[in-house]
Amino acid sequence: MQVKSIELGAKELMDVYYYMRLGRAIEDRLNLLYKGGKLPGAIYLGTGQEAIEVGASYALEPGDVIATTHRDMIAQLPRGLTPREVFSQHYGRITSLTRGKGEDNYQGDLKRGMLASVSMLPNFYPVAAGCSLAFKIRKEKRVAMAYCGEGATSVGDWHETLNIASVQNLPVVFIVINNGYAYSTPVFKEMKVANVADRACAYGIPGIVVDGNNVIECYQEAKKAVERAREGGGPTLIEAKTMRIRGHAGHDPATYVAKEIIDLWTKRDPIVRFENYLAERGLLSEETKQNMINRINNEVEDAVQFAESSPYPDGKEAIEDVYAA
Amino acid sequence: MSMQPSGDRETTFIDAISQALWEEMERDQSVFMMGEDIGIYGGAFKATKGFIEHFGPERIIDMPIAEEGFIGMAVGAALMGMRPVVEMQYADFISCGWDQIVNTAAKMHYRTREAVPMVIRGPSGAGLRAGPFHSQSPEGWFAHVPGLKVVVPGTPYDAKGLLKSAIRDNNPVIFFEHKYLYRRLKESIPTSDYTVPIGKADVEREGDDITIITYGAMLQIALEAARRAQDKGISVEVVDLRTIYPLDKETILNSIAKTSRAIMLYEDTRTLGIGAEVSAIIAEEGFEYLDGPIIRISAPDAPVPYSPPLEDYYLPSVDDVVSAIDRLSAY
Ligand SMILES: Cc1ncc(C[n+]2csc(CCOP(=O)(O)OP(=O)(O)O)c2C)c(N)n1
Numbered sequence: 001m002q003v004k005s006i007e008l009g010a011k012e013l014m015d016v017y018y019y020m021r022l023g024r025a026i027e028d029r030l031n032l033l034y035k036g037g038k039l040p041g042a043i044y045l046g047t048g049q050e051a052i053e054v055g056a057s058y059a060l061e062p063g064d065v066i067a068t069t070h071r072d073m074i075a076q077l078p079r080g081l082t083p084r085e086v087f088s089q090h091y092g093r094i095t096s097l098t099r100g101k102g103e104d105n106y107q108g109d110l111k112r113g114m115l116a117s118v119s120m121l122p123n124f125y126p127v128a129a130g131c132s133l134a135f136k137i138r139k140e141k142r143v144a145m146a147y148c149g150e151g152a153t154s155v156g157d158w159h160e161t162l163n164i165a166s167v168q169n170l171p172v173v174f175i176v177i178n179n180g181y182a183y184s185t186p187v188f189k190e191m192k193v194a195n196v197a198d199r200a201c202a203y204g205i206p207g208i209v210v211d212g213n214n215v216i217e218c219y220q221e222a223k224k225a226v227e228r229a230r231e232g233g234g235p236t237l238i239e240a241k242t243m244r245i246r247g248h249a250g251h252d253p254a255t256y257v258a259k260e261i262i263d264l265w266t267k268r269d270p271i272v273r274f275e276n277y278l279a280e281r282g283l284l285s286e287e288t289k290q291n292m293i294n295r296i297n298n299e300v301e302d303a304v305q306f307a308e309s310s311p312y313p314d315g316k317e318a319i320e321d322v323y324a325a
Numbered sequence: 326m327s328m329q330p331s332g333d334r335e336t337t338f339i340d341a342i343s344q345a346l347w348e349e350m351e352r353d354q355s356v357f358m359m360g361e362d363i364g365i366y367g368g369a370f371k372a373t374k375g376f377i378e379h380f381g382p383e384r385i386i387d388m389p390i391a392e393e394g395f396i397g398m399a400v401g402a403a404l405m406g407m408r409p410v411v412e413m414q415y416a417d418f419i420s421c422g423w424d425q426i427v428n429t430a431a432k433m434h435y436r437t438r439e440a441v442p443m444v445i446r447g448p449s450g451a452g453l454r455a456g457p458f459h460s461q462s463p464e465g466w467f468a469h470v471p472g473l474k475v476v477v478p479g480t481p482y483d484a485k486g487l488l489k490s491a492i493r494d495n496n497p498v499i500f501f502e503h504k505y506l507y508r509r510l511k512e513s514i515p516t517s518d519y520t521v522p523i524g525k526a527d528v529e530r531e532g533d534d535i536t537i538i539t540y541g542a543m544l545q546i547a548l549e550a551a552r553r554a555q556d557k558g559i560s561v562e563v564v565d566l567r568t569i570y571p572l573d574k575e576t577i578l579n580s581i582a583k584t585s586r587a588i589m590l591y592e593d594t595r596t597l598g599i600g601a602e603v604s605a606i607i608a609e610e611g612f613e614y615l616d617g618p619i620i621r622i623s624a625p626d627a628p629v630p631y632s633p634p635l636e637d638y639y640l641p642s643v644d645d646v647v648s649a650i651d652r653l654s655a656y
Contacts, residue, residue: 040454040633092454092632100632103456119458120421121390154389155421182390183414184366190389256365315638319625 003061006223010283016058020050020271023074025296026086034250039090041103043250044070051270052240055218056175059226065113065131067124067146073105075147080112083303093310100313121152125161132172143229145173150196151182162203171229174237179244184256197239205235212240213270336514339507341481343372345488350380357384359395360412369414370448396422400430403443413447416501417461430497431472440495448504450542456631465598467499468570474498474523475569479544482514483567486521503542526573532562535653536580538603539590540566547590550646559654578611585616586653595623617656620649
């Protein structure tokens with residue numbers, strides 16, 4: 001199989017940049033639509049987390065699978081999730097990947113290696129490990145990757161999954177986005193270990209901490225873990241340190257987080273940081289940046305219009321598809 | 326009928342819940358709460374707003390995401406003489422603690438004669454475009470487990486009185502609060518201490534021709550349908566079960582003895598659930614009263630969908646009830 005190299009080329013770097021910017025633009029728009037009362041449901045945004053959302057996911061190859069959570073729509077973009085699909089899902093239209101059945105970011109498409117996760121955390125840690133079990137049984141060189149937040153690591157299923165994946169030497173990579181809070185609960189009320197990654201030693205697997213706002217570091221560590229898994233080296237736990245700079249959900253102003261902390265992390269914007277990186281290498285001029293932003297804005301505009309003009313499902317579809325044929 | 330003595334105040338459903346919790350914590354030092362984001366944040370729906378400031382972090386305990394863990398801890402604390410109240414952020418997440426509820430809590434007294442006085446409460450129900458994981462009505466699952474009591478109030482008065490009874494009960498009580506009612510339903514309730522007994526249904530509206538048996542948010546649908554039927558000269562009685570387990574057979578059967586016609590209206594899924602049980606009770610013990618079939622109106626056997634037209638189709642409506650009333654009146 002053709003796999004990406006650990007040092008990304010110019011085209012790939014611009015791909016990464018595109019996905020980060022696209023994620024930001026989609027979320028900014030969702031936020032406006034939500035505040036304007038245009039969306040029937042809730043929104044959970046990963047703004048400020050684009051480096052790990054894109055960086056780790058981008059390390060996967062066609063044929064690999066990813067399992068995400070409520071906050072990880074952006075991690076699905078490199079797998080091929082489209083803006084039209086995102087907005088259709090939020091608007092509850094027939095054109096969404098769940099045909100209006102599911103809400104928020106709980107969407108997926110197996111053909112593109114995206115699992116449609118559920119709200120209960122971290123239910124898709126074991127599910128992702130199960131995918132990798134199937135790959136192992138069939139001797140396919142495929143890898144599964146599971147995302148969750150640090151809050152979800154308090155659940156027993158999380159620990160069970162790491163243990164089994166280790167014992168079974170499964171080709172799976174575990175990403176934990178430590179963004180400081182689980183809803184309103186700060187990390188120190190969730191755990192006493194300094195790093196989620198420290199827990200890896202309890203399961204006999206590598207545990208790695210990355211700067212969650214540095215997309216190159218996120219990509220490279222994920223890439224190493226993915227290829228180790230693919231070659232039979234077993235699972236890896238990667239903890240990305242970052243910060244949730246918006247509220248838990250659209251309704252939450254997050255008054256429980258000090259403003260200085262938000263300001264600090266807003267200044268650490270992973271997109272701006274990556275732009276500097278690209279500019280230093282002569283890959284991003286003001287003009288290429290503007291072109292990229294314009295292109296993305298058009299895509300988002302098209303997607304919103306597409307969703308708004310797409311039909312709703314027929315009411316009676318509510319009772320269809322409960323069982324497979 | 327809800328009593329309305331003087332010293333009453335207009336109170337929303339959610340405030341009635343908060344009052345019950347607050348007053349029970351004041352009354353009994355052994356009552357304490359565990360849950361996610363219930364401290365400084367005051368809970369996802371703000372049921373415990375201001376509690377941590379008053380009762381302190383020893384009694385209002387923020388938990389990591391670990392439902393199975395802290396529900397099991399509630400059992401332990403209850404065995405040691407405490408009266409834990411566990412908040413589920415949404416009732417849907419109660420399934421994450423399923424095993425500790427149905428095996429540990431529910432079977433304790435049966436095996437050991439040791440009581441497990443604990444309450445697990447949380448917002449249930451659909452109608453808010455919250456999709457398959459934030460809209461469920463899981464009462465049927467728990468009503469099927471011997472050893473648990475299951476309560477689903479339909480009015481602010483009952484919410485406060487029943488939650489107090491649940492906290493004082495010596496058994497594990499599963500208490501679901503329909504989130505659609507939280508800020509939409511208001512009534513004048515006593516600011517003072519009172520309880521509503523678990524296991525007693527309530528005749529919310531008296532009538533002669535047809536009985537609607539219901540509970541939770543569907544009570545409002547039933548009352549509206551009854552008003553519409555009244556305009557056509559059909560007199561509908563509405564029985565609010567309030568407690569799903571143990572069921573108040575007597576009130577159900579007394580009502581059917583009077584009206585001879587029964588509609589069972591509920592938001593939980595249809596098959597092998599509360600409607601089936603109530604129908605079976607009427608068929609077994611009230612057969613001779615009946616003039617027509619027992620009609621069930623419920624959600625279909627499907628998850629709760631997100632998209633507005635799907636959810637509207639999914640939920641029982643006033644129109645559904647009115648047409649069932651028309652059908653049944655023909656008998
Ligand atoms: C088992 C379970 N309990 C409760 C919830 C409600 N809930 C949704 S998101 C969330 C916080 C999650 O925090 P974290 O895992 O750190 O992810 P983040 O939201 O910060 O991305 C909670 C408590 C849930 N989804 N699953």
